[in-house]
Every structure is written in structure tokens, then in C-alpha cells.
Amino acid sequence: MKDLKTTFTVSIYTENNLGLLNRISAIFLKRHINIDSLTTSQSEIKDIFRFVIVVNASEFMIKRLVKQIEKQIEVIASFYHTDDQTIFLETALYKVKSKSLFDEKHIQKIIKNSQANIVTVSPNYFVIEKTGWREDTEKLYNELEPYGLLQFVRSGRISVSKEPMNISNILGLNSDK
């Protein structure tokens, strides 16, 4: 229905422009839509950037919102997808006291079972990296937390769509001559 909310991944292809982040976030803010995560990076095309924004909203709202985003001059195209239409991941980093690694045998097992990677080991701390779905990084968090986490951080979602987005085509077409 009109008000039923789900998770949507909004993908936006843009020219690199200083003020664009401001413009785009204002579109969400104005409608009181909380941004769950936001990632920007280079895209598959040179000098074209890609935003991946995750929001919890109704499709009614997201449809209108994506059109407003697309209307911005420096936005090339904007799409929205449900989770089953994309391949998506997040990365989390866990910083743990080195002492626990040696004192608590169980930790090693946790790391192994979770298929996480040890990125760095130093005399005082070591850092574990886990990439996967939210449930995976959360599970590892819950398992490590009792041993004391010095720091924890999780990236925004990155995602690619299953269907093509045809940005090159769009770029080729946009001319008013």
C-alpha cells in the first residue's frame, strides 16, 4: 500500500560536482526520509560518480523522490531497487586487544567460523575485517563484543544491480541539438 515501508537501494550516477551531495541529501531531508547509509565512489565510467543510498521508505515515496533526484542538473540517472534486485555488501572492521586473542582461545574459533580476515596484528591490538550482509557483520559483532571491542565501524552498503542501468546510452543520448 501507499504507506508500506521497505528497504530500497537508490543508485545515482552523477557528474562530479561539489554541491551535489548537499542537493541530494536535501531531497531526502525535506521529506523526512532518514538515510540509513550513503556511499559515493567512482563508477564504471571515467569521471562519473556513483552514489549508493539506502533508505527505508514506501515505494510511493521513493518513486517520486528518485524523479526529484534525477531532475538535478548534474545527475545523469537515478534508480531504485529492492534487495532482491541487487547484489549488495557491507564491510565491518573490529579492533580487538591482542591480549584477548591469546588469552581467549574461543576468539580464534569465532574468527575462523565467521570467515573473517585478520587485517593487522600488532603487540597491542589486532584488526578483523568482515564483508557480507548486515546479519553477518552483526553476528560477528555480537560474538566479539563480550571480549571487548576497542573500536567497531561498518561501511555503508555498496551494491550493483542485477539488471543493466545503461548509463553510457543515457550519456550518448542527452543532447538538445
Place this chain on the structure above:
Amino acid sequence: MKNINNKISGAEAVIRSLIEENVDLIYGYPGGAIMPIYDELYKFQEKINHVLTRHEQGATHAAQGFSRVSGKVGVVMATSGPGATNLVTGIADAQIDSTPMVCITGQVASHLLGSDAFQETDIIGISTPVTKWNCQVTKAKDIPKILAKAFYIAKSGRPGPVLIDITKDAQFELMDYKYEKCHSVRSYKPVPDYSIEQIKNASKLINEAKKPFIVFGQGVILGDAENEFKDLIEKTGIPSAWTILGLSALPTDHYLNVGMVGMHGNYGPNVLTNECDLLIAIGMRFDDRVTGNLESYAKQAKIIHMEIDPAEIDKNVESDVAVLGNIKDTIPLLSSMVNKNSHKEWLEKFNNFYDIEFKKVINDEINPTKEGLTMAEVIKEINNSTKGDAIIVTDVGQHQMVTCRYAKFNKSKSNVTSGGLGTMGFALPAALGAKMGAPEREVVAVIGDGGYQMTIQELGTIFQTGSAVKIVVLNNNFLGMVRQWQEMFFDKRYASTELVNPDFVTIAKGYYIEAEKVSERKKLKNAVNKMIKSKKPYFLEVTIEKENNVFPMIPTGASVSEIRLE
């Protein structure tokens, strides 16, 4: 400032770029951060007329008025900090009413950015939500390219305001000047492609409809499609109503013009919105002041939406057939596919509703028998005197609704008002801009005593430029529209709506503008005629019955068919 290498300053590049864009008129106000550009304006004053308004907001509204009557891009200049922030209201107004405008602001030198330097404000951040595009320039070499892009974006597709912020060092810096007009921006598609299939679908719905109804907006004017539009309605015989910004696109006395939709629109078009079997929306955006409660808006009808901006499709009202594209292209295609028709009985229904409205509302307004003067009778006298050939500029409030309801228009681009934003203070500077944009035409500004005092200082600009603007203040000693709501919905608790006004005639005379005040019906006609005959700026104050109300009215949250006549 040329040096041996034929380099010019960024400031000179600004002026040369403006000349390339055929700009010969700018409204603005100088200050520290834009002085190099003003210095160039001084050197190029043979080519560009800079009009010094008395406030930067006035400059924006003047540029809007200029644009609305001429179809050209309005250009505004201001300094950094307070100069730039004073533009914000006018920019927001231009954004919501789709008026092409380029604002150039000075900014502190780039090495000072972010240091809270004197008169530094983040005008890019501030103006982002209210501009079609904005951009800060810190290098002189970027100026021509960015200005070319600014003009292209402002006027193409659905027009809108653009702000370019130029740091002071970029104005001084020397550069090799070369200007190339902008014809495309790869991430921007101003006019979406139309689909013949959708136009066919639209024609099918039109050919099948028994009670089709058109609501048109400013898109018809911005798309320069008045004739195409008229051909379409005359061929199909479809009754057509306008939004406030669509006013004047179709002559008032055209037999298919059935009046205004919306909150203070006409009885028939509002009620019959909920009776038509097909609603064809052309270049309009279903503003809430037009639709009333969306849950009960035209639910029985199929909807065709012809629109240039894809973001407007299904935004407020979901359409059965959406025809994207420029209506200048799509309307003739549609016309070629529809059958010739005349919906006599259906049109008659609108006329019947008009007769009811005339008896219950209009007659008492334009032919009052009570002592106090009404706003509508003043408009009637202006109609008589100008024969419907004038450009009418209105401010915001009761007088605006009354003027739009009763003013007569023969020509397009003749109604200049602040629709979407409802900006009090718009009319006086906008009238100046309108007169400068169409000097051969009569320009009459109709303003309330409240809004007049929001930009009253622009009398100085009118006087200094000698623009023969005719200014009518309808003085009810109240913020009338708000008072009317207080009367109707707040048990007449007139909280801060009563105005104790100055002697407006003396103020106008203080600016050397001929002025008169009328409080009696028998003197009204002569006073209006005298004003219209004058070849100079002229001020006329009319004392209006204090509690004169505007009807019909759709109360907020009510359905269009629940429109009240009293």
C-alpha cells in the same frame, strides 16, 4: 583591462559573456565583493543598462517581472553576504513559478573562503534548495563557460533560477577570453522525448469522452504554445479553465474559457472537476491550492497529463495517460488525431454555474449597492479603461485573487503574479520589471496595503528610471486575506492583521510620483481614467470596504466540489 597578451579580467569576461547572451538589462545592487564587475559595468554602460533597485529582493522581483512579460532571462547582480541572502526570496519565487533568471553574486576572495571573512556567507549552500542550478567560480578562466551554462540551464526545459557565485580574486584575475554558447549538458535532458503511442492514447480518451475538461497552467505560456492550445480546444470544443499562472494564455472572453480553478476560482470549473469524465491537465502541476483535498479530486475522471517535467507526472495526481515533452510539439500532434467536436450541453453546464455565481457573488462585487468600495469594482474600472490590453501585476492576498478573477486579458504574458510562493512585496518591483520588459504596453500593478509596504522603497527605482508604472493600492487597512481566514475560521480574532497606515499619497509624492486617493464610488472612474491616461508613473490609492471578502472559496482540506459561495 587589457594587457599586452590581450588578456582580460574575469570581471570583464562576465560583462562580455552577458553581452553574448543578449543581455542589455540587469537589476542589482553593488558592494565590496562585486565591485570589479560593477567597474566593468560602468565601462560597458552603452551596452548594458544596470538598474539600481533599493533592495536586492526588489532586483529579483523586477527581473521576474521582466522575464514573465518578455520571455527572456532576467539577470540580477548582488554582492556577497547580505546582498546575496537578500536574493533568496526572489530566487525561491522564481524556482516555484519556473521563471528563468540568472543571479550573479560576488563572493569573498577564494583564499578567505571558509574563514568567516567579512560578508562571507555560503550562498551556494543557502540557495541550493531553491535554484535549478548553482555554481561557485574561483578561477577567471571558468567564467565564460559557467555563464554560458547558466543561461542555457535557466531558459531550457522547465525554466528556473540559476545562481553563479564569483570570488573576488576570480573577478580580478586575467584570462584569455573566448565565448561559446552552451547547447547541451550531458547529464541534463531539458525536454523529455514524447511518445506517439501516448499521444494516440490521449486522443482516444478525448474522442471517447462525453464530458472532457481542460485545466491549463503556465506551461502554455512558457512553451510559447498559446496558438497551438487554442487550435486544440477549438477543434475539440473542450471547456478550459486556468490555474492562476495560466491566466492570460487564453483570452478572457474566449467562448471556451470557463474561468479559474482552485481555492478562489470559479464555481463551475471547481464543481465540475468532480463531474467531468476526462480531465486534461496541460502545463500545470496540480498544486494543492488548485486541487483541494486530493482524496476527492476528480476521482471519477480519467486523467491526461501533458507536461515537460517528468517529476511532475504522478507527483500529486496519478495520470492514466502521461504525455511528456514540449507541448509546442505534442499539442499539434494531438490536435491532428482528435475528432472535431463541440460539447454544447456540457459547456452549457459551466455557463449555468457561472449564472449562479454571478447572482450570488459576482454581481454584488462588481456592481455593489452598499456604501463601501469593493476591490472588484476597481478592477472593473481598470478593465473599462485599459480594454483588457494591459499587463496586470498583482501582489499577494485578497486583491490578487479578486484581480485574477475579474481582470480582463486579451493577450498572453499579461498576468504577472507570485503564484507558487505567494510572496508579498512581489508586485511593485515586478511591475517595474514588466514595464521595462514591455515598454510599449500599459502596466498596472494592483497591490494590498500590506504587501505594498514590504517593497515600497522601489518607488525610488520607479522614479529614478522614470518607468510609467501605474500603481493601485487597494487599501482595506488590514492584511485582508489573513483577516478573512480569521473571520471564517478563528471566530474573528483579528490577531495582528490590522494596519495603521501612513499617508500613501504623501509618500508617493515624496518620490515625485503623481498621486491621488479615492474613497468615493462616484470619483473612481475618473481617477482610474486619469491614471491610465498618464504617461508617467502614477499612484492611486483606493479606500476599500474593510471587511470585503473573496468568494467563492474552497476551505483548506475540503474538496473542490465543496466550494463555498458565501
